Amino acid sequence: MSRLGNLGARLYRGEVGYDFVGKRKIWYGISILITITAIVGLAVRGLNMGIEFSGGAVFTTPNTKVSSTDARQAAEEASGGHTVVVQELGRGGLRIQISELGTKEALPVQEKLAKELGVKTNKIDTQLVGPSWGEQIASKAWQGLAIFMVLVVIYLAIAFEWRMALAALVALIHDLTITVGVYALVGFEVTPGTVIGLLTILGYSLYDTVVVFDGLKEASKDITKQTRFTYSEIANRSLNSTLVRSINTTVVALLPVGALLFIGGGLLGAGMLNDISLALFVGLAAGAYSSIFIATPLVADLKERDPRMKSLAKRVKAKRAAAAKAEAADPAAEEDDAPALEDAAAPSGVVGPRRQPASRNRGRGRPSGKRR
Numbered sequence: 001m002s003r004l005g006n007l008g009a010r011l012y013r014g015e016v017g018y019d020f021v022g023k024r025k026i027w028y029g030i031s032i033l034i035t036i037t038a039i040v041g042l043a044v045r046g047l048n049m050g051i052e053f054s055g056g057a058v059f060t061t062p063n064t065k066v067s068s069t070d071a072r073q074a075a076e077e078a079s080g081g082h083t084v085v086v087q088e089l090g091r092g093g094l095r096i097q098i099s100e101l102g103t104k105e106a107l108p109v110q111e112k113l114a115k116e117l118g119v120k121t122n123k124i125d126t127q128l129v130g131p132s133w134g135e136q137i138a139s140k141a142w143q144g145l146a147i148f149m150v151l152v153v154i155y156l157a158i159a160f161e162w163r164m165a166l167a168a169l170v171a172l173i174h175d176l177t178i179t180v181g182v183y184a185l186v187g188f189e190v191t192p193g194t195v196i197g198l199l200t201i202l203g204y205s206l207y208d209t210v211v212v213f214d215g216l217k218e219a220s221k222d223i224t225k226q227t228r229f230t231y232s233e234i235a236n237r238s239l240n241s242t243l244v245r246s247i248n249t250t251v252v253a254l255l256p257v258g259a260l261l262f263i264g265g266g267l268l269g270a271g272m273l274n275d276i277s278l279a280l281f282v283g284l285a286a287g288a289y290s291s292i293f294i295a296t297p298l299v300a301d302l303k304e305r306d307p308r309m310k311s312l313a314k315r316v317k318a319k320r321a322a323a324a325k326a327e328a329a330d331p332a333a334e335e336d337d338a339p340a341l342e343d344a345a346a347p348s349g350v351v352g353p354r355r356q357p358a359s360r361n362r363g364r365g366r367p368s369g370k371r372r
Helices: 003-013 026-043 068-079 103-115 130-160 160-184 192-221 231-241 243-267 270-301 308-330 331-346
Strands: 055-060 084-088 094-099 126-130
Touching: 026 055, 026 160, 026 270, 055 103, 068 103, 068 130, 084 192, 084 308, 094 103, 094 160, 103 243, 103 308, 130 192, 160 192, 160 231, 160 270, 231 270, 231 308, 243 270
Parallel strands: none
Antiparallel strands: 055 094, 055 126, 084 094
């Protein structure tokens, strides 16, 4: 078995683990800091809205020896200072986007570009995009997002409980905020592909969260019938048992998206791939983070406010205090009796290492069959 597989098995059995839930204040602080940075970037720099949202003209040129930098400078001079985005196409062509360019201005700009680029005017393909089309896309996207959020909350409230539904909703908003903030800080253009990417990452983020919640639901079944663990401790054990699975799922999803972003958009210069790949890459990473460091600790926080969980925590604390007192009084007796008490008190669905009471079987072997 590989080291990662061995680690996953040990995490599942509860032999090793990390106290994610116990250190939740640290994760909350990190998330708040990242979210504030994203909001500040969004407020200061804003989003670089693509031509589909702001309106304008797209000029596609044939093969030309003019570089993209020179073409951008020529387009800015021809349009009178409008925002220009130039992308290199296959076989030496260029795609020049000029935002907020009207129909009357498009033809003079096309003629000036043809002269500067050294191509014929009729060889440049011109497409005009009205801002109303982008507004319709944005409106439909917001409607789809609102419907998705409502359906998610209803489903999780029915399948699990309202606390998990609330935690999942907070995690989704957390992922969207970070992704949009990264777009503002990086300055990548927001296109319909970006909107598709944002809606897509919601499904990935929700999948990771539901996997963790499903394990937590099973582990916390009949939790009040035992006095071995508090709800937060069971939540942490459940989270550790699904940790490797969540990491593997995220890494497998990030590999092809990373190839699109860094190889396709970076090395090969296919800038249009950045529209959707950046949203997916940041969203997938944020979704994996939120499902582990935000959603489950938040559920534990909300659940620990339940009077039944408060009572359970008191009983667990009292039992541990009594066990510590008994162990201090008679360590040998405590070592002999503790395993039986732990196994009897173990909750349904919680797995962990089991210590075998060696003192009970000390000196005993399998019967030989001989009579004495």
